[in-house]
Amino acid sequence: MAIDxxxxxxxxxxxxxxxxHNISGEFSQKQINDIWLLASNHIGLFIKWIIDNNxxxxxxxxxxxxxxxxxxxxxxxxxxxxxxxxxxxxxxNSNVLEFVTEYYEKEFFKDYGETCPCxxxxxPCYSFISGVNDYNALKIRIDAAYKKxxxxxxx
Numbered sequence: 001m002a003i004d005x006x007x008x009x010x011x012x013x014x015x016x017x018x019x020x021h022n023i024s025g026e027f028s029q030k031q032i033n034d035i036w037l038l039a040s041n042h043i044g045l046f047i048k049w050i051i052d053n054n055x056x057x058x059x060x061x062x063x064x065x066x067x068x069x070x071x072x073x074x075x076x077x078x079x080x081x082x083x084x085x086x087x088x089x090x091x092x093n094s095n096v097l098e099f100v101t102e103y104y105e106k107e108f109f110k111d112y113g114e115t116c117p118c119x120x121x122x123x124p125c126y127s128f129i130s131g132v133n134d135y136n137a138l139k140i141r142i143d144a145a146y147k148k149x150x151x152x153x154x155x
Contacts, residue, residue, distance in 0.1 A: 003092075003104055006040035006085035013039035013126035020127060036085065037076050038126045042112050043087050044076030045130055046104065049142045051075070055093045055100075076129070099149045103142070111141035 013035050017023070027035065037044075050056055051068045064082045067073035079085060092100045115137035117128045130138075 001089045003087045003089060003101060004043045005087065006036055006043065006079060009039035009042075009126065010035065016126045036080055037074075037129055040076045040079045040085060041128065041130055042109070042116075042125070044074055044079050045112065045116070045135055045138055046075070046108060046142070047079055047083075047087060047091070048075030048135060049139055050092060050100070051078070052139075053146075055096050057091045057093060060091065071132075074129075096146075099146060103145050103149070107145055108142075111145075112138060115141060 014027070017027075017031065017035050017038065021031075023031070048068055051060075051065045056065055061082050064073060064078055068075060068078050073081075079087060083091060089097055089101070113125070116130050116134040
């Protein structure tokens with residue numbers, strides 16, 4: 001089952017990109033690549049959290065995951081280059097899949113909207129590529145939700 005996909009966000013990201021960059025014609029390949037990253041930014045941040053916490057699926061690309069952990073590849077780049085833009089339930093360790101799907105559906109977008117980008121809370125969703133500060137602000141929220149989930153599960 002798909003948790004999220006960059007192609008679901010492509011149209012909105014492309015429309016905003018055209019408006020903010022005053023583009024009336026076709027996109028260049030570089031612009032298309034940029035739009036894919038914009039469309040996948042939010043998914044990539046969540047994937048980075050999953051990888052940073054070693055919660056990726058059992059068939060995950062170990063070398064690429066290490067690049068994400070080392071800051072040599074963003075979560076968005078991992079999504080686009082390794083997962084073909086599609087974040088599936090199999091990309092998550094089955095032990096935490098329930099948390100991932102519940103949190104992503106019910107709380108993630110609120111947390112994302114309130115923390116990213118850190119420097120401009122009025123920025124439209126598809127108008128920026130997150131940096132380390134954005135990730136760190138969102139990470140606090142995901143960590144708290146995960147801790148709450150783990151504690152609830154123990155009761």
